[in-house]
Amino acid sequence: MKKFALVGNPNTGKTSVFNRLTGLNQHVGNFPGVTVDKKSGQVKLHDETIDLIDFPGTYSIYPHSSDEQIVYDVFSNPQHKDFPDAVLVVVDASNLERNLLLFTQIYDLNIPIILIINMSDIAYRKGIDIDVEGLKAKFPSITICETNARIGVGMTELKTEIFNLKTTEVSRQQIIENYVLAPIDNQESQKEEVKLRFDFIKQLIHDFVKKKKTVEEKETKKLSFWDKISIHPVFGYVIFAVIMLSIFQLIFSIAAFPMELIDGSFADFDSWTGEKLPAGLFTDLLTGGIIPGLGGVLVFLPQILILFFCLGILEETGYLARAVFIMDKLMRPFGLNGKSVVPLISSAACAIPGIMATRTIPNQKERLITILVAPLMSCSARIPVFTLLIALVIPNKTVFRFLNLQGLTLFCMYFLGIVSALIIAWVLKLLIKNKEQSYFLLEIPDFKSPRWANIFISLFEKGKVFVFEAGKVILAISIILWALASFGPGDRIEKAVKNVHFTSENVADSAQLLASVKLENSYIGILGKTIEPVIKPLGFDWKIGISLLTSFAAREVFVGSMATIYSVHQEDNKGLLETMRNEKNSLGKPVYSLATGLSLMVFYVFAMQCMATLAIVKRETKTWKWPIVQLVYMGILAYLSSLIVYNLFS
Amino acid sequence: MQEILVFIVIFTAVSFLVYKVYKQFFSKKSTCETCSFSQIKETENS
Numbered sequence: 001m002k003k004f005a006l007v008g009n010p011n012t013g014k015t016s017v018f019n020r021l022t023g024l025n026q027h028v029g030n031f032p033g034v035t036v037d038k039k040s041g042q043v044k045l046h047d048e049t050i051d052l053i054d055f056p057g058t059y060s061i062y063p064h065s066s067d068e069q070i071v072y073d074v075f076s077n078p079q080h081k082d083f084p085d086a087v088l089v090v091v092d093a094s095n096l097e098r099n100l101l102l103f104t105q106i107y108d109l110n111i112p113i114i115l116i117i118n119m120s121d122i123a124y125r126k127g128i129d130i131d132v133e134g135l136k137a138k139f140p141s142i143t144i145c146e147t148n149a150r151i152g153v154g155m156t157e158l159k160t161e162i163f164n165l166k167t168t169e170v171s172r173q174q175i176i177e178n179y180v181l182a183p184i185d186n187q188e189s190q191k192e193e194v195k196l197r198f199d200f201i202k203q204l205i206h207d208f209v210k211k212k213k214t215v216e217e218k219e220t221k222k223l224s225f226w227d228k229i230s231i232h233p234v235f236g237y238v239i240f241a242v243i244m245l246s247i248f249q250l251i252f253s254i255a256a257f258p259m260e261l262i263d264g265s266f267a268d269f270d271s272w273t274g275e276k277l278p279a280g281l282f283t284d285l286l287t288g289g290i291i292p293g294l295g296g297v298l299v300f301l302p303q304i305l306i307l308f309f310c311l312g313i314l315e316e317t318g319y320l321a322r323a324v325f326i327m328d329k330l331m332r333p334f335g336l337n338g339k340s341v342v343p344l345i346s347s348a349a350c351a352i353p354g355i356m357a358t359r360t361i362p363n364q365k366e367r368l369i370t371i372l373v374a375p376l377m378s379c380s381a382r383i384p385v386f387t388l389l390i391a392l393v394i395p396n397k398t399v400f401r402f403l404n405l406q407g408l409t410l411f412c413m414y415f416l417g418i419v420s421a422l423i424i425a426w427v428l429k430l431l432i433k434n435k436e437q438s439y440f441l442l443e444i445p446d447f448k449s450p451r452w453a454n455i456f457i458s459l460f461e462k463g464k465v466f467v468f469e470a471g472k473v474i475l476a477i478s479i480i481l482w483a484l485a486s487f488g489p490g491d492r493i494e495k496a497v498k499n500v501h502f503t504s505e506n507v508a509d510s511a512q513l514l515a516s517v518k519l520e521n522s523y524i525g526i527l528g529k530t531i532e533p534v535i536k537p538l539g540f541d542w543k544i545g546i547s548l549l550t551s552f553a554a555r556e557v558f559v560g561s562m563a564t565i566y567s568v569h570q571e572d573n574k575g576l577l578e579t580m581r582n583e584k585n586s587l588g589k590p591v592y593s594l595a596t597g598l599s600l601m602v603f604y605v606f607a608m609q610c611m612a613t614l615a616i617v618k619r620e621t622k623t624w625k626w627p628i629v630q631l632v633y634m635g636i637l638a639y640l641s642s643l644i645v646y647n648l649f650s
Numbered sequence: 651m652q653e654i655l656v657f658i659v660i661f662t663a664v665s666f667l668v669y670k671v672y673k674q675f676f677s678k679k680s681t682c683e684t685c686s687f688s689q690i691k692e693t694e695n696s
Contacts, residue, residue, distance in 0.1 A: 282652035285659060473670060479663040483656075553670075615674040 002167060003051045003082070004043075007071060007106065008090030009099050010057035011321075011445040013118045016149035017090055018054045019457050021159065045163045053082055059098065061105040061181065062190045069184075075109060076181045085167040086112040093123035093130060093146070094446070096209055100201045101194065108179035112167050113142045116158065121148045122446055127212040134208045141172040150451040175200050226447055230319065236326040243319075244414070247310040249407035251387070252396075255302040259387075262302075266295030267575035270567070285482055292567040293478025296560035296576065297471040300384035301463060307383060308462050309455060311349070316450030320345070325444060334422040335429025340370040344421065347377035348414070351613045355620055369428045371620060372630055375613050376421040378414045378605065381470075381555040385604050386413050388559055392580055393597030409601075416605050420637070474560035477550050481564045484524040496521040524565070538603065538639070539596035539646040541585065548603075555609045595650035599642040607638035 008014040022041025039054040055071050063069035074080045087106050091099035096117075107113060117130060136144050143161045147154035176196060182189040229235050270291045277283040314320045328341045336344070340361060347354030354374045361367040378386075387410070394409045487493075496517050519525050528542030535545045543565050551558035559576070566579045583591040608614065608631045617627040 280652035282655045282659075285656050290659075472666065476663040476666045476670075479659055480667070483660050553667075611671070611674050618675075 001049060001051050002085045003053065004162065005053050005055055005074070005082075005084035005087045006090065007055045007087060007102065008057060008116075009059050009092065009095075009102060012057070012090045012092040012099060013149045014054065014057060014090045016451055016454055017088070017116060017118060017147065017155075017158075018052065019454055020149050020152060020155045021162075022052060023457075043159065043162060045159055048163055050162060052088075053084065058102065060101055060194065062184070062194075072181070072184060075106070075111075084111065086114070086165055088114045088116055088162070090116045090118050093117045093120045094126050094128055096128075096130065097201055097205050100204065101197055104175050104197050104200065105181075107139070107142070107172075108174050108176055109181075110172070110174075112165055114158070114161055114165060115139070115142055115144045117144065117146045118149055120146050120153070121150075122448065129210045129212055131208040131210070135204075138204070138208070139172075150448070227322075227444075230322040231325050231444075233326075233329070236322070237330075240323050240326060243314070245403075245407070245411050247307065248411040248414070249404050250310065251303050251306050251383075251410065252390075252404055252406045255306055255387075256396075258302040259299055259391075262299045263295065263575040263577060266291060266299070267578075270295075284486065285479070288486070288567050289478050289482025289564050290475065292563035292576070293475050293482075293560045294471070296384075296478070296563035297467060297474050297556075299576070300387060300556070300559065301466060303383050303387050304380055304466055305459055305463055307380065308349075308459055312455035312458055313450050316448075316454060318445040318447045321444045331422065331425075334426040335369060336366070336373075336422075336425050340366065340425075343370050343374055344377055347374040347379060350379050350381070351375040351377070351610065352616050355613065355616050358620070365432050368621065368626070369425050369432065371617055372428060372626065372633075373421040373425045375608055375610065375630070375634065376417050376424065376606065378417040379555075379610075381610065382413075382604055384556045384559045385551075386410055386601055388562075388577070388580075389592075389597045389601050391577055392592045393594050413601055413605055416602070420606065424633075424637075470554065470556055473553060474557055477553065477557050478560050478564040481524060481546070481550065481561055484527075485519055485522045485565060488522045488526070493518050493521045519565070537646070538642040539593070539599045539650065541591055544596075544600065548607075548609075551609050553611050555604060558604075558609075593650070595646050595648075598649055599646035602645045603638045603642040605638075606634055606641055608634040 006014060006018055018039070018041065021043045041052050041054070043050045043052050055074070056068060058068040058071050061072055061075060063072050074082050074084075077083065089103045089106055091103060103113075103115060115135075117132065123130065130146075132144060132146055143165060145154055145158045145161055147158055149155065176193065182193055230239060270287050273291060274283065274287040277286065311320070314323070324341050324345055327345065331341055331344070340358070343354040343357040343361075345354075346357050351374050354377070355371050358367045358370045358374070361370060390406045390409050394406050397405050399405050399408065497514060500513060500517055520529065524546055525542070528546045531545045531549070532542040535542075535548070540548070543562070546565060547558045547561040550561045562580065563576045566576065566583070580592055581590070585591050614627040614631060617630060618624055621627070
């Protein structure tokens with residue numbers, strides 16, 4: 001199968017082109033030997049198929065970060081596994097001068113090229129007129145296509161050109177005679193080459209690009225107004241806070257119905273399975289371990305999808321880049337490099353890409369500080385934990401006339417994560433001296449309407465991964481928890497059950513009492529009771545303790561673990577939320593009081609409950625020292641904060 | 651029969667988790683289970 005590469009500057013609509021060409025026929029892997037995600041997909045036309053690899057966005061073939069280096073590595077080595085038969089170079093029609101640098105470098109490598117002049121709508125709005133026919137005459141050996149990938153204009157023609165492209169070696173007049181890539185460490189010859197190329201590009205722009213008077217003056221003015229206000233030193237932060245607050249409000253108001261539906265359906269299915277299947281150990285495993293564990297995964301899918309949908313809109317419209325820009329100003333006084341902003345914002349989705357993104361920070365001390373505080377930003381794995389606990393202990397009511405209290409609490413948890421990351425960074429700045437000055441360069445794309453297909457494709461991928469990847473781990477842990485909760489050492493459970501004395505006071509709850517006695521005398525009960533004294537000051541009982549231990553694998557495991565622990569030995573399953581709401585302690589008071597709920601949420605804001613993040617930190621810092629430091633400091637912070645919160649609210 | 655099925659399921663679950671822990675810390679690749687972001691260890695030569 002032929003292999004094509006898709007390259008281009010960041011913010012040229014490369015992802016839109018990729019999604020348009022491949023649809024859902026795409027997957028994410030890795031380039032061999034490096035830490036860069038490789039997104040590839042298949043382009044199909046009639047019976048033919050072409051493999052398309054989406055390379056990281058880069059301004060030049062000479063790299064500034066490890067992500068960009070993959071482009072150099074592949075294109076400088078024709079023996080590389082991913083060396084392409086042809087290259088699709090995407091350029092932004094409204095910013096050709098800068099975009100053509102990469103094109104001229106690839107052109108001189110003598111690989112067959114299709115030049116995709118994308119975002120033609122924005123160029124039109126800016127009054128930019130490109131003489132495409134003139135360019136075709138200037139570069140007769142390559143194919144040039146004009147597209148607007150966001151709405152699909154020109155994509156059919158592009159697809160046809162891809163399949164008509166001759167992928168044999170081409171001979172052409174080169175821009176730089178006998179061009180070979182400069183060695184990666186020879187920056188002088190790279191600079192020389194780039195200068196020569198820009199001289200050529202300037203002439204090209206002069207000959208083929210005309211700037212007319214702006215066609216839609218009013219619209220441009222409107223855009224610049226939004227631009228100004230979104231990065232305004234005061235209003236910028238207000239807008240950012242309002243947008244984030246609204247997203248968290250939406251998560252609770254929209255997701256409540258599907259969440260209850262999924263929770264209730266699993267409870268019904270669990271009861272139905274228990275009734276229909278013959279009694280036995282496997283039926284117990286299904287009704288007490290597997291079905292509640294699966295329910296624990298799926299019940300939080302609506303919230304996760306809503307969050308990523310909203311973030312997708314912010315990214316697609318170009319707002320997220322502006323949020324990063326204003327956050328840079330906020331973070332500098334705390335010792336964080338401007339370049340730390342992108343890793344930290346990425347960590348709000350997941351700490352792993354965030355920590356990987358710190359590779360763009362040249363100063364090692366600043367990079368280390370960013371790595372150490374990145375997991376404090378609340379990642380998507382915390383959403384199931386927060387939403388479960390908020391639904392349990394925070395009343396669903398409106399405050400200040402328009403704010404939903406549950407949504408506001410979720411916002412506060414995220415805010416707490418950001419504030420603590422800044423404070424810890426400031427403390428680390430004092431401990432780790434740093435004399436180097438750093439800079440932050442960020443390209444802010446134009447505001448544009450989102451391309452819904454991009455958002456929904458990304459949503460589909462994220463949902464699939466959450467259900468099938470996180471789901472497998474949660475399910476496996478649920479099964480093991482069920483086994484540990486169903487069996488005990490020797491005949492300890494049987495003896496304990498025999499010793500239960502029913503009185504007139506407890507006979508009404510005899511089933512509940514027996515279930516509780518069985519659970520307490522199981523392996524998991526014994527383990528939980530052993531660790532209970534340590535976590536009791538935080539308001540946690542031994543069942544929460546067990547879930548804290550299992551969720552060290554990944555935070556979202558907490559929910560599946562709670563679902564399993566509460567359903568083992570139970571005769572009727574009322575759904576996780578209902579069961580937890582009814583859970584009483586030895587004094588007959590609800591286990592999940594406001595104090596316990598808040599204490600547990602704060603614990604999850606600070607605790608390093610993620611095995612994958614520790615593994616990445618170890619790899620990035622190449623030592624066990626820093627992941628251990630991180631685990632210890634975050635653990636102490638989590639314990640002390642929970643202790644304070646529990647005592648304040650109880 | 652049910653006991654055998656339960657044994658197989660538990661054995662599979664334990665093996666899967668052991669494999670996951672190994673993969674996170676000792677193999678080339680580690681992945682976040684929630685969002686599937688993954689990382690491959692750099693080769694010694696690169």
